[in-house]
Amino acid sequence: MPHRRTVLALGLSAVVLAGTSRHTALAAVDDEAYVMGYFTESPSRLADRYALHLAVSLDGLTWIPLNQGEPVATPASGTGGLRDPHILRRHTGGFVVVATDLLGTDFTRQNQYIHVWDSADLRSFTGYRRLRMHSMPTHTWAPESFFDAARGRYGILYSARHHGRDALYVNHTTDFHTVSAPELFFDPGFDVLDGTMHSHGGTHYLYYKSFVDGRLYGARSSTLDPGGFTTYTSGVISGGIEAPIVVKSHTRDEWWLWGDSFSPINGELYAWRSGNIDVDSWTALTKAQYDQPLNAKHPTICGITRAEHDALLARWGAPAWNRVKSYNLPDHYIRHSGYAGRIDPYPFDPYPDSQWSLVPGLADGAGVSFRSISHPGHYLRHTGFAVVLAADDGGAAFAADATFRRVPGLADPAWTSFRSANFPDRHLRHADHLLRVDVVSTETDRRDATFRVGY
Known part of the structure; x- marks a missing residue:
């Protein structure tokens, strides 16, 4: 009541x-x-x-x-x-x-x-x-x-x-x-x-x-x-x-x-x-x-x-941006720094580096892409399985690398995990604070690959 x-x-x-x-x-x-x-x-x-x-x-x-x-x-x-x-x-x-x-x-x-x-x-x-x-x-x-x-x-x-x-x-x-x-x-x-x-x-x-x-x-x-x-x-x-x-x-x-x-x-x-x-x-x-x-x-x-x-x-109105929190390091948020995708403990400056527009996926509208608030026209993408911030070049390869499918959290279904669109056996995860798309097989992997989308 x-x-x-x-x-x-x-x-x-x-x-x-x-x-x-x-x-x-x-x-x-x-x-x-x-x-x-x-x-x-x-x-x-x-x-x-x-x-x-x-x-x-x-x-x-x-x-x-x-x-x-x-x-x-x-x-x-x-x-x-x-x-x-x-x-x-x-x-x-x-x-x-x-x-x-x-x-x-x-x-x-x-x-x-x-x-x-x-x-x-x-x-x-x-x-x-x-x-x-x-x-x-x-x-x-x-x-x-x-x-x-x-x-x-x-x-x-x-x-x-x-x-x-x-x-x-x-x-x-x-x-x-x-x-x-x-x-x-x-x-x-x-x-x-x-x-x-x-x-x-x-x-x-x-x-x-x-x-x-x-x-x-x-x-x-x-x-x-x-x-x-x-x-x-x-x-x-x-x-x-x-x-x-x-x-x-x-x-x-x-x-x-x-x-x-x-x-x-x-x-x-x-x-x-x-x-x-x-x-x-x-x-x-x-x-x-x-x-x-x-x-x-x-x-x-x-x-x-x-x-x-x-x-x-x-x-x-609610924000037109989100922040994304790590499951197993919940004081850490996804951000970019030096164009590398990573997680860092809050608070930090420049704080807009942790703000993202989760837009319909560039390669698949049913997925999502992480568009940077601080760097317009830039998205998180994977290259060599490392995740970086890069400017959209309009190409199909970029769009595929920058697209993820939201799925229930691998460590906790109340949270969220992000599966790579072009490598569906791999998920977005952090390793030594850097973001990657990797095959997830262990409990540690699952925790590293689980996030909460909030503000």
Whole structure:
């Protein structure tokens, strides 16, 4: 069954949900999908876009970037850039987006403001404004909003300096136009950043990054009172990470904890799962179990309906390109480098070297050919059974060498393998990271020849 999110309509205002207008004090939304908001960075800064990007997912683990991976909203004032966006479904219907007002990586800059947008459906963004949160000589990082039902208002949580260290502050608001005075929300006595809120079963969970050991920790409270949270986890770690997000599955008692690598040089997202958020038990997922949008940094994830998911795809469109992941090295993607076809660990630049248009096969329309995004008119082909990137010469031999038939994955039928069109006893595989078309006979061969087509 889908997760039912309660949406409170204050007074007699109309709530429009999935195309239905209701005058009610309490309505419900059946969340069956997810939307992710993020900005982008890559190791050599090629992908740096400090604006709002969106991706959607039906299972919460595999993602489709929208708008060809380009921004859907860009700040109109302040620094002109954003980091750390957060999307919240308002209890009166529609959404609000808040974000750090920061362009690039100048983390020494003081700024008392955040960016704010309103959105009825995430297909358009209105009412852009900067909202001043405090007058302290410090930053206002990673804002995240939540609804405080006991007080009938929203909280906006963010990181700012307190007594020489970073702590979490909160301001309250009913309209995201004016806010109350800042209150110290969580200060364990050492530097913490990136607070994220999750409520379930009458308990509120606050996850954060600790600078003591670089781990993600969880605290909990029966109220949303400032100062009322007590840490209950021992810390989750998978490298230098920050930016936790806690997301519940819509279909079962399963939670995912996402974390972001600290540096764009290692710009990737990590994920863990738990069957019970109330205990200290998080298990790391492998890269075979989840994907991330290309170059996504410090994301936010919000539940949406299936109708909203489909409407976002219709509005912004799925990418006209794909990335192809290795089965047995699932952090590696097919790319070209020096015109050789190979697999390399994500992330890397130039990242367009891993983007492909899987077009109808040049020699057989029932097959596929890998057309390069970064080198128009170039395709992956085999020559001497080694796979290279080459310009289409229009010849029959080139077309045959560049055509493959998609078949169920040789190591896992839920994945994909690619059989050579002109050497049907051979499949595309990697060997010492280089791509070849080879006869597949062993279990290792089958794993090397299995891939997932995604984004």
